[in-house]
Amino acid sequence: MKHTYQYPRAALTVDCVVFGFDGGDLQVLLIRRAIPPFKDHWALPGGFVRVEETLDEAARRELVEETGLKDVFLEQLYTFGTIDRDPRERVVSIAYYALVKPADHTTAASTDAAEARWYPINDIPALAFDHATILDIALKRLRGKLTYQPVGFELLPAKFTLTQLQRLYEAVLGTEIDKRNFRKKVLSFDLLIPLKEQLRDGPHRPAQLFRFDPVKYERLKKKGFLFEI
Amino acid sequence: MKHTYQYPRAALTVDCVVFGFDGGDLQVLLIRRAIPPFKDHWALPGGFVRVEETLDEAARRELVEETGLKDVFLEQLYTFGTIDRDPRERVVSIAYYALVKPADHTTAASTDAAEARWYPINDIPALAFDHATILDIALKRLRGKLTYQPVGFELLPAKFTLTQLQRLYEAVLGTEIDKRNFRKKVLSFDLLIPLKEQLRDGPHRPAQLFRFDPVKYERLKKKGFLFEI
DNA sequence: TTGACTTAGTGTCCATCATACACATACAAT
DNA sequence: ATTGTATGTGTATGATGGACACTAAGTCAA
Numbered sequence: 247m248k249h250t251y252q253y254p255r256a257a258l259t260v261d262c263v264v265f266g267f268d269g270g271d272l273q274v275l276l277i278r279r280a281i282p283p284f285k286d287h288w289a290l291p292g293g294f295v296r297v298e299e300t301l302d303e304a305a306r307r308e309l310v311e312e313t314g315l316k317d318v319f320l321e322q323l324y325t326f327g328t329i330d331r332d333p334r335e336r337v338v339s340i341a342y343y344a345l346v347k348p349a350d351h352t353t354a355a356s357t358d359a360a361e362a363r364w365y366p367i368n369d370i371p372a373l374a375f376d377h378a379t380i381l382d383i384a385l386k387r388l389r390g391k392l393t394y395q396p397v398g399f400e401l402l403p404a405k406f407t408l409t410q411l412q413r414l415y416e417a418v419l420g421t422e423i424d425k426r427n428f429r430k431k432v433l434s435f436d437l438l439i440p441l442k443e444q445l446r447d448g449p450h451r452p453a454q455l456f457r458f459d460p461v462k463y464e465r466l467k468k469k470g471f472l473f474e475i
Numbered sequence: 476m477k478h479t480y481q482y483p484r485a486a487l488t489v490d491c492v493v494f495g496f497d498g499g500d501l502q503v504l505l506i507r508r509a510i511p512p513f514k515d516h517w518a519l520p521g522g523f524v525r526v527e528e529t530l531d532e533a534a535r536r537e538l539v540e541e542t543g544l545k546d547v548f549l550e551q552l553y554t555f556g557t558i559d560r561d562p563r564e565r566v567v568s569i570a571y572y573a574l575v576k577p578a579d580h581t582t583a584a585s586t587d588a589a590e591a592r593w594y595p596i597n598d599i600p601a602l603a604f605d606h607a608t609i610l611d612i613a614l615k616r617l618r619g620k621l622t623y624q625p626v627g628f629e630l631l632p633a634k635f636t637l638t639q640l641q642r643l644y645e646a647v648l649g650t651e652i653d654k655r656n657f658r659k660k661v662l663s664f665d666l667l668i669p670l671k672e673q674l675r676d677g678p679h680r681p682a683q684l685f686r687f688d689p690v691k692y693e694r695l696k697k698k699g700f701l702f703e704i
Numbered sequence: 705t706t707g708a709c710t711t712a713g714t715g716t717c718c719a720t721c722a723t724a725c726a727c728a729t730a731c732a733a734t
Numbered sequence: 735a736t737t738g739t740a741t742g743t744g745t746a747t748g749a750t751g752g753a754c755a756c757t758a759a760g761t762c763a764a
Contacts, residue, residue: 247479247480247481248479249479249480249481249482249484250476250477250478250479250480251476251478251479251480251484252476252478253478253523253525253526254478254526255478255480255484255485255486255487255526256484256487256524257480258484258485258487258567294482295485295556295567296482297482297483297484297485297565298558298565299558300556300558301554301556302556322553322554324551325530325551325554325569327524327529327530327531327569329527329528336526336527338487338524338530338569340554340556340567
């Protein structure tokens with residue numbers, strides 16, 4: 247206890263809303279808290295920011311420590327600073343949201359958290375602190391983001407079919423989309439590269455596999471291009 | 476010096492990007508720092524967050540103290556937390572942006588800051604800390620916001636002409652807009668109430684005055700309406 | 705081998721919206 | 735009365751968004 251300041255200071259934490267997609271539902275990664283407060287409750291992965299690391303670094307570190315996830319898409323969401331959001335003392339939390347591909351779902355429950363589990367977005371348990379609010383805002387942000395930036399690919403495997411992409415949009419936005427219009431629109435951006443492979447998966451016609459072209463996307467972005475679905 | 480913690484803690488500040496509009500240019504309110512570091516440099520208004528106030532409250536308090544501005548449109552922007560953004564020690568800053576009407580421009584330089592001044596967005600002096608970065612991000616956010624939410628009225632007097640509104644959009648977006656198309660679009664939302672007054676202002680035809688209808692806007696917003704210019 | 709089943713894949717029409725574009729109007733000043 | 739200045743208005747065209755139904759390619763079972 248040797249860090250002393252002239253005025254009282256809030257503690258700083260980061261919390262991460264980690265989204266995943268299993269082909270059907272949009273999912274969120276939660277951890278079960280191993281220590282009080284809210285011991286044994288479900289919560290967003292996160293923890294205290296160290297004084298020698300940036301906020302982004304703290305978010306990535308906590309993700310690794312609590313869920314084993316590395317190298318994911320991560321963006322700052324919003325900072326939550328109401329007075330009583332933590333029963334112990336004043337805690338200000340910078341919230342992030344992450345998008346992870348199915349291949350990264352190798353989330354063996356890690357050291358700091360007792361357990362880590364994916365929950366479908368429509369079946370979330372009671373959450374610790376104000377994490378339900380954070381999740382709510384993150385979902386709204388994801389919906390907005392998805393409609394004007396091509397981030398959906400962060401939630402799909404490297405090779406995917408147009409139907410899988412459509413299912414993802416439907417799951418996130420919570421709407422049904424017309425197949426022909428969706429394909430027309432998506433392909434019109436010229437950001438998907440058709441592969442020589444097909445996905446055969448059941449007693450029906452196999453589906454063309456595509457991959458996202460990040461290089462073309464960067465070029466378009468610089469020219470002030472708008473991806474809008 | 477009696478506040479002691481087990482681990483070192485970052486100091487927490489808020490910084491505000493205050494936008495105004497004088498009819499011609501988009502302007503930003505800056506203060507000249509009265510104390511080190513960066514003494515006598517221009518900076519965004521802001522200051523330390525107290526442990527008993529929320530982040531929003533801190534931002535509003537600092538605005539009053541340093542610029543005299545009250546009851547303005549204020550939204551959180553982003554949180555900046557790189558290690559060396561403040562030469563003294565680790566400081567994490569939650570940035571806000573504010574939109575103020577000309578009638579509120581009664582910014583007698585206040586207590587904490589030596590001086591407060593409006594600067595046109597295209598003629599900003601060198602700024603303290605990473606405030607140039609913050610301003611940059613705030614401007615991008617304002618541009619985005621303006622095109623899909625009716626926040627422009629926060630920058631205009633209660634009664635305004637369509638030409639004034641168009642000038643505002645042109646100043647913020649940095650583009651020219653066709654007069655007829657702009658008026659058609661804006662009026663189509665049915666959010667402007669024509670007043671019985673006109674603005675006569677020089678040797679030419681006087682202009683119809685309007686006011687914004689916030690009640691109708693709230694109704695439309697609840698029905699999932701999109702304002703897009 | 706044939707037929708039944710399942711998902712993949714494709715094109716057109718129509719309504720709506722975005723954009724380009726030019727001239728008459730109302731006032732003040734001389 | 736004329737000039738100067740900013741206000742205010744409508745149309746035609748091309749592009750885009752949304753509704754909508756059938757064929758294609760494969761598996762499986764009879």
